[in-house]
Amino acid sequence: MSGILPLDATAADDVMIEVDAVRKRFGATQALAGVSCTFGRHEFVALLGPNGAGKSTLIKVLDGVHTADAGAIRVRGGRGGLGVVHQDLGLVEELTVAENMFLGQPRALVNPRRDARRAAAALEAVGLTTIDPHALVGSLGLGQRAMVAVARTFDRGAETVVIDEVTAGLHPHEARWVVERLRVAAELGATVLMVTHKLDEALGVATRYVVLSDGRVALDAPAAEVTKARLVDVMSRDRRAVAAPERSAQDVERDDVVCSLEGVHAGPAGPVSMAVPAGRVTALTGPLGSGLHEVAYVAAGLLEATAGRVLAARGLRRACVPAHRESEGVFPEASVEFNVAAGGWRRWRGPLGLLDVRAMRRDCDAAVAALSVVPHRLDVGVSDLSGGNQQKTLFARALMRDPQLLVLCEPTRGVDVATRREIYAQVREVAERGAAVLVASTDYEDIAALADTVGVLDARGRLTGWLPPDRFSELTVELA
Incomplete structure (x- = not known):
């Protein structure tokens, strides 16, 4: 397989990503064993699964960190149509929001006023109307920083954004705030794929659940057809049963x-x-x-x-x-x-x-x-x-x-x-x-x-x- 491919012209208009029989092995470990799934426009997909299920490997293949051994990944807009926001966010606290927005982009001339206007528009697109583009990122709350990273991803042309455990270190109140803004982004036409271990963050927000287990898709279903009990059952299947701890x-x-x-x-x-x-x-x-x-x-x-x-x-x-x-x-x-x-x-x-x-x-x-x-x-x-x-x-x-x-x-x-x-x-x-x-x-x-x-x-x-x-x-x- 040779990296991310553009979607075929015959693909339906609402299809944003096709993952087709993707396999990846590390030595004796089969991390991905033929994963296939499709992600569409307006979808907020929660990618779940037990530790070692293959979630991290799939995200790294999507992000270009790893190349799959077999199979294909096709993205609308090619590589530039997909952005990944990792838990560390990739922001520099000592720089302003606008400076972070365009960090690493090749430009012949820096225009601070134009950059501030463009940054403000990118922030507004994800519901951040109160953040000053001239503010230092280090002065923002953790949830606000996460959404700045998301706004930067969309501003660079991505129509699909992968959120990789971004809410793991956030206070529950901030995590809910971030997830709600991601939900709005999906409603406005983006595709959001969120990796999380906290089921309650996804329940009531995700439009679809995809659960990986042992490198395979164990569940792929619309949210309306899935209960929390079923998700827990699928994610815990084949795991060692451990009784809830009791105080003596x-x-x-x-x-x-x-x-x-x-x-x-x-x-x-x-x-x-x-x-x-x-x-x-x-x-x-x-x-x-x-x-x-x-x-x-x-x-x-x-x-x-x-x-x-x-x-x-x-x-x-x-x-x-x-x-x-x-x-x-x-x-x-x-x-x-x-x-x-x-x-x-x-x-x-x-x-x-x-x-x-x-x-x-x-x-x-x-x-x-x-x-x-x-x-x-x-x-x-x-x-x-x-x-x-x-x-x-x-x-x-x-x-x-x-x-x-x-x-x-x-x-x-x-x-x-x-x-x-x-x-x-x-x-x-x-x-x-x-x-x-x-x-x-x-x-x-x-x-x-x-x-x-x-x-x-x-x-x-x-x-x-x-x-x-x-x-x-x-x-x-x-x-x-």
């Missing part, structure tokens, strides 16, 4: 504090005073920008508090799964084996300081098997894994250290329904073995499924109080 009386009894914060200030948060006891899951939540992740990093020993103090036993074994796996977690150029073993080399060194490679490989293999990382291969590059399997790789690294304090920031960001359940079960198991767990999350599902108690930070980073499980429902307002 044992969790409450083992209350030895392994780490405590006293008047801690970190980033915008503070003062925060809290205790993290063994055998329990303590959670922090609040809006993005409140500093909850910075507080968690202080507890994990990864960040120094600007004020206050941290009390922890000498030699306390700590492990952390960071909030942003792409920039803070994985080593993208390294293998799965390296990513799992990183930071734990000492455990495999003998008396002479030599590394016992066989023991290391055995332990890493057991760790990825326990978390069902797909594909189950240590030699594959971690960047070739789906986002959810990269997340499980970080969990494997953290659990390899047998931590006495496990700190988790946004533990289920970008993972599918079944993987979310697997992670919840693993976290509860760690707590039941006696470790202390601190979860910092903006996701209500994480809090409701895991926490024994939750501290709530307000927008200015102040700790407003603690809630027991029977009051967690109040968070649906706080996190809305």
